[in-house]
Amino acid sequence: MALLETITSPAALKALPAAQLPALAEEIRTFLVTEVSKTGGHLGPNLGVVELTIALHRVFDSPKDTLVFDTGHQAYVHKLLTGRHDFSRLKKQGGLSGYPSRAESEHDVVENSHASTALSWADGIAKGRRLSGEADRHTVAVIGDGALTGGMAWEAINNIAVDKTLPLVIVVNDNERSYAPTIGGLADHLATLRTTRGYERFLDWGKRSLARTPVVGGAMFETLHGVKKGIKDIVAPQGMFEDLGLKYLGPVDGHDEQAVERALRNAKDFGGPVLVHVITQKGRGYQPAIDDEADQFHGVGKFNPETGLPFEVSGRIWTDEFNEEMVAIGRDRPDVVALTAAMLIPVGLDGFAAAYPDRVFDVGIAEQHAVTMASGLAYAGMHPVVAVYATFLNRAFDQLLMDCALHKAGVTFILDRAGITGSDGASHNGMWDMTLTSIVPGLRLAAPRDGEQVRKALREAVDVSDGPTVIRFPKGDVSDPLDSVRRIGDVDVLFENAGEDVDLLVVGVGAFAGLAAEAGEKIAAHGRSVRVVDPRWVLPVSDDVVSLARSAKAVAVVEDNLVSGGVGAAVTLALREAGVDVPVHGYGIPKRFLEHASRGQILEALGLTADQLVADLEPKL
Numbered sequence: 359m360a361l362l363e364t365i366t367s368p369a370a371l372k373a374l375p376a377a378q379l380p381a382l383a384e385e386i387r388t389f390l391v392t393e394v395s396k397t398g399g400h401l402g403p404n405l406g407v408v409e410l411t412i413a414l415h416r417v418f419d420s421p422k423d424t425l426v427f428d429t430g431h432q433a434y435v436h437k438l439l440t441g442r443h444d445f446s447r448l449k450k451q452g453g454l455s456g457y458p459s460r461a462e463s464e465h466d467v468v469e470n471s472h473a474s475t476a477l478s479w480a481d482g483i484a485k486g487r488r489l490s491g492e493a494d495r496h497t498v499a500v501i502g503d504g505a506l507t508g509g510m511a512w513e514a515i516n517n518i519a520v521d522k523t524l525p526l527v528i529v530v531n532d533n534e535r536s537y538a539p540t541i542g543g544l545a546d547h548l549a550t551l552r553t554t555r556g557y558e559r560f561l562d563w564g565k566r567s568l569a570r571t572p573v574v575g576g577a578m579f580e581t582l583h584g585v586k587k588g589i590k591d592i593v594a595p596q597g598m599f600e601d602l603g604l605k606y607l608g609p610v611d612g613h614d615e616q617a618v619e620r621a622l623r624n625a626k627d628f629g630g631p632v633l634v635h636v637i638t639q640k641g642r643g644y645q646p647a648i649d650d651e652a653d654q655f656h657g658v659g660k661f662n663p664e665t666g667l668p669f670e671v672s673g674r675i676w677t678d679e680f681n682e683e684m685v686a687i688g689r690d691r692p693d694v695v696a697l698t699a700a701m702l703i704p705v706g707l708d709g710f711a712a713a714y715p716d717r718v719f720d721v722g723i724a725e726q727h728a729v730t731m732a733s734g735l736a737y738a739g740m741h742p743v744v745a746v747y748a749t750f751l752n753r754a755f756d757q758l759l760m761d762c763a764l765h766k767a768g769v770t771f772i773l774d775r776a777g778i779t780g781s782d783g784a785s786h787n788g789m790w791d792m793t794l795t796s797i798v799p800g801l802r803l804a805a806p807r808d809g810e811q812v813r814k815a816l817r818e819a820v821d822v823s824d825g826p827t828v829i830r831f832p833k834g835d836v837s838d839p840l841d842s843v844r845r846i847g848d849v850d851v852l853f854e855n856a857g858e859d860v861d862l863l864v865v866g867v868g869a870f871a872g873l874a875a876e877a878g879e880k881i882a883a884h885g886r887s888v889r890v891v892d893p894r895w896v897l898p899v900s901d902d903v904v905s906l907a908r909s910a911k912a913v914a915v916v917e918d919n920l921v922s923g924g925v926g927a928a929v930t931l932a933l934r935e936a937g938v939d940v941p942v943h944g945y946g947i948p949k950r951f952l953e954h955a956s957r958g959q960i961l962e963a964l965g966l967t968a969d970q971l972v973a974d975l976e977p978k979l
């Protein structure tokens with residue numbers, strides 16, 4: 359790592375002779391494989407942007423110029439080149455974030471890991487710089503081909519393309535993959551552009567040859583360039599970007615560092631918005647990643663760098679329960695169809711897709727489209743199941759409210775990674791969904807406490823055809839089965855040590871039902887009468903919960919969601935509306951953005967362990 363150790367800033371990188379850049383790239387790849395094999399992380403995306411990121415930091419002057427990375431999972435090389443070499447605690451508490459972090463560096467801007475936002479950020483930064491008299495500062499947005507399938511990206515392009523003096527460079531990092539191969543018309547269009555790759559080499563040859571031809575050489579090169587443009591338009595119409603008014607440069611071999619530098623310098627000097635189309639390979643330089651058909655080591659756990667094989671084989675996860683039951687439902691219900699936003703495998707729809715390939719729609723990173731398309735599918739007599747990570751539903755709230763719920767569309771939403779996820783940082787925690795969905799008229803939300811409840815809730819949900827149903831569960835290993843002692847209406851009683859009247863009613867929500875039961879039993883052991891329940895369908899608050907509260911002196915609600923506007927808040931409102939004057943103590947996530955750490959570390963820091971709940975709750979009884 360002789361060279362990499364010397365790169366403590368972009369200035370040091372710029373000072374490196376070009377001849378040493380291939381060696382530096384090699385050292386960076388070795389570093390990434392070695393270090394990420396110990397911590398886990400987004401290895402594939404970062405192996406693909408080594409030369410691109412080197413070229414970016416050699417052509418532009420960060421932080422005077424601004425580099426924005428879309429989604430931000432591919433910013434490890436950027437971190438290395440801006441002096442952050444300690445990856446030993448990557449994505450862990452106190453260590454480097456897995457995404458850009460303003461607290462870490464002046465070179466980092468966008469911390470949001472939700473895709474398709476970079477171009478909007480860049481549009482605003484560039485226009486703000488120009489208004490403040492700093493038009494000499496360039497803004498560069500690096501966006502993947504996957505993120506480019508998100509609607510926001512096109513809203514931004516629509517605005518950028520018409521601003522002919524905007525010093526903004528869009529770099530499309532086209533590796534033909536999101537997790538899986540990128541889908542849709544845009545992907546096809548990028549593919550036609552890729553086929554013109556030969557033209558770049560042809561043009562470069564022409565430029566070098568003609569440059570040596572005195573006098574007529576330059577004119578001939580311009581003619582050649584015009585010919586190339588014409589042929590390219592015939593063979594690979596790049597009209598889309600240029601018809602929108604964007605200057606298009608490329609396609610450029612994203613692993614030829616000097617070619618990328620040349621293209622970026624041209625873009626930098628162009629004097630207006632330019633799109634540079636860079637062709638890269640996800641997992642470049644590490645064969646196990648390249649060979650990984652599922653997602654080319656998009657996001658990996660710890661692995662053996664020699665073999666690429668994982669050290670940790672995960673147990674049965676919540677997603678597996680959904681995956682399997684969906685296949686069974688697909689057999690029984692030909693009207694059930696499924697939608698994913700470029701995450702077929704991560705959300706557990708691969709089983710259903712294998713069995714019923716015509717009934718799965720991968721819409722790209724386009725959650726808003728997915729939700730409204732599902733409303734259309736429901737109108738056409740289908741029962742759609744939309745599977746997304748909980749945090750990404752935020753993006754499609756209006757579609758949920760005004761396309762799905764307003765029209766009473768029977769759509770089922772599966773929110774995976776609900777609650778604290780932790781290591782992917784603030785924007786990846788699924789902590790807002792029950793707050794958002796609690797205000798949607800006609801929506802019913804289930805929070806299963808174990809695998810059996812996931813299956814039951816899913817079966818019940820697909821039978822609802824007059825409004826949206828939501829099932830949410832966390833990341834990781836599914837909870838051990840938690841049996842009820844009896845059922846009251848639709849509510850499962852998990853523990854009770856008294857008759858009807860109790861000192862305390864504890865409502866455990868979803869995966870926190872076990873935590874609630876543990877805390878309730880501890881309080882019961884201290885002499886209190888306690889009942890712990892799991893409502894299963896937690897929104898809207900059921901009459902059964904209200905009537906149970908009438909027989910309690912106090913209520914506690916424990917949820918893996920914001921306290922603000924969550925189930926606890928909904929219970930409080932329901933009790934007030936029913937005239938039940940009983941104190942409700944809400945336990946969950948505070949309304950703030952949470953630093954990356956493990957789920958367990960964050961839950962403990964938030965007081966969401968049984969002992970901490972007991973310690974806080976008992977004095978209030």
Ligand SMILES: Cc1ncc(C[n+]2csc(CCOP(=O)(O)OP(=O)(O)O)c2C)c(N)n1
Nearest residue numbers: 403471472473502503504505535536537700
């Ligand atoms: C709104 C949103 N939906 C889904 C995701 C999950 N996600 C993270 S990276 C990724 C694929 C991104 O593909 P691309 O932009 O091509 O970047 P690459 O990994 O290929 O470099 C997805 C779907 C996300 N971060 N944001």
Ligand SMILES: CC(=O)[C@@H](O)[C@H](O)COP(=O)(O)O
Nearest residue numbers: 429431471657704775782833
């Ligand atoms: C960057 C991104 O949004 C995803 O790749 C995210 O890292 C998914 O993480 P898990 O699938 O491991 O929850």
Ligand SMILES: [Mg+2]
Nearest residue numbers: 502503504535
């Ligand atoms: Mg990609």
